[in-house]
Amino acid sequence: MILLDSVTKRYPGDAKPALDNVSLHIEPNEFVFLVGKSGAGKSTLIKMLTKEEVPDSGKIIIGGIDLDYVKKRHIPGYRRRLGVVFQDFKLLPRRTVYENVAFALEIIGMSGKDIRKTVPKVLELVDLSAQAKKFPSQLSGGQRQRVSIARSVARQPKILIADEPTGSLDKLTTQEIIDLLRKINDFGTTILVTTHNENIVNNLQKRVVTLKDGRIISDQKNNGIYKLDATPVPEKPERIIQAPGHALKETKEAPKVAKPAAPKITTEKITTEKITAQKIATPKMAASMSPTIKRAVRTTPRRKIAKSNVI
Numbered sequence: 001m002i003l004l005d006s007v008t009k010r011y012p013g014d015a016k017p018a019l020d021n022v023s024l025h026i027e028p029n030e031f032v033f034l035v036g037k038s039g040a041g042k043s044t045l046i047k048m049l050t051k052e053e054v055p056d057s058g059k060i061i062i063g064g065i066d067l068d069y070v071k072k073r074h075i076p077g078y079r080r081r082l083g084v085v086f087q088d089f090k091l092l093p094r095r096t097v098y099e100n101v102a103f104a105l106e107i108i109g110m111s112g113k114d115i116r117k118t119v120p121k122v123l124e125l126v127d128l129s130a131q132a133k134k135f136p137s138q139l140s141g142g143q144r145q146r147v148s149i150a151r152s153v154a155r156q157p158k159i160l161i162a163d164e165p166t167g168s169l170d171k172l173t174t175q176e177i178i179d180l181l182r183k184i185n186d187f188g189t190t191i192l193v194t195t196h197n198e199n200i201v202n203n204l205q206k207r208v209v210t211l212k213d214g215r216i217i218s219d220q221k222n223n224g225i226y227k228l229d230a231t232p233v234p235e236k237p238e239r240i241i242q243a244p245g246h247a248l249k250e251t252k253e254a255p256k257v258a259k260p261a262a263p264k265i266t267t268e269k270i271t272t273e274k275i276t277a278q279k280i281a282t283p284k285m286a287a288s289m290s291p292t293i294k295r296a297v298r299t300t301p302r303r304k305i306a307k308s309n310v311i
């Protein structure tokens with residue numbers, strides 16, 4: 001669903017890259033926390049996915065779309081297919097709660113009739129039916145964030161990306177928002193959320209990916225806990241093999257995973273409404289890819305991806 005392969009990003013003027021050779025694969029329906037100290041590269045990674053920034057090298061494939069081939073003029077359309085939630089909510093101040101959600105649907109071309117059906121259901125999901133006629137300035141921080149989430153989920157995205165959605169909220173409200181994200185995840189949406197909130201991460205026991213200085217230093221697939229300084233796994237762990245009558249010391253070679261060659265991808269034209277899939281890999285390239293990447297690449301369809309199942 002989300003695949004980053006050896007992604008590196010260096011901002012102009014910065015000595016160190018913000019992301020340094022990051023590879024990450026998130027499967028459909030996963031709930032993933034992205035953690036790390038301030039400056040670790042979390043927001044940069046999110047911006048790679050929303051195409052606010054582009055990597056210097058590496059490959060990003062989301063819902064079967066190779067982001068290299070999403071042209072500038074198609075970026076707004078691409079982003080509308082993702083659910084994106086920000087710390088500062090980004091609501092329209094002069095529109096009511098109802099109108100904020102309705103507007104998100106208007107711009108994707110939903111009919112008035114469908115909008116009138118969808119908005120009340122989504123407001124009910126985020127428990128804001130009673131606030132439908134209020135303006136953002138009349139809401140609490142948690143309520144504003146719920147409007148922002150409602151706006152994203154109204155379009156039924158397959159992926160929801162949230163960069164510190166609870167960063168400006170108190171403890172109780174944070175819990176509410178996380179509970180809501182869990183509910184959305186239970187309905188089948190893949191969730192990637194960055195946070196500094198240790199308690200939330202530890203209580204949820206989901207997958208936790210830790211970034212440090214632009215590198216992934218730990219990826220706890222289950223029951224992850226919040227740790228910022230996990231030491232990377234040593235490359236050549238030593239182990240003792242005890243054979244009958246012999247004590248034999250063996251140095252286990254770390255599996256040599258050949259670095260995937262920079263994929264040469266041919267693609268058909270991508271338009272906002274007709275996002276076409278790509279020929280991802282030649283057999284030679286596939287041979288050098290890790291099994292995870294191979295699996296993800298193989299699932300990328302070569303036919304046109306229908307509008308509804310892109311993300």
Ligand SMILES: Nc1ncnc2c1ncn2[C@@H]1O[C@H](COP(=O)(O)OP(=O)(O)OP(=O)(O)O)[C@@H](O)[C@H]1O
Pocket residue numbers: 011012014017018036037038039040041042043044045
């Ligand atoms: N627009 C930019 N121009 C130059 N450098 C940037 C820019 N955005 C981020 N950086 C640098 O890239 C690195 C990663 O920043 P990023 O915002 O991704 O960190 P973060 O993990 O989201 O931190 P925080 O937890 O504080 O939000 C930092 O060293 C930061 O100074």
Ligand SMILES: [Mg+2]
Pocket residue numbers: 042043044
């Ligand atoms: Mg950040």
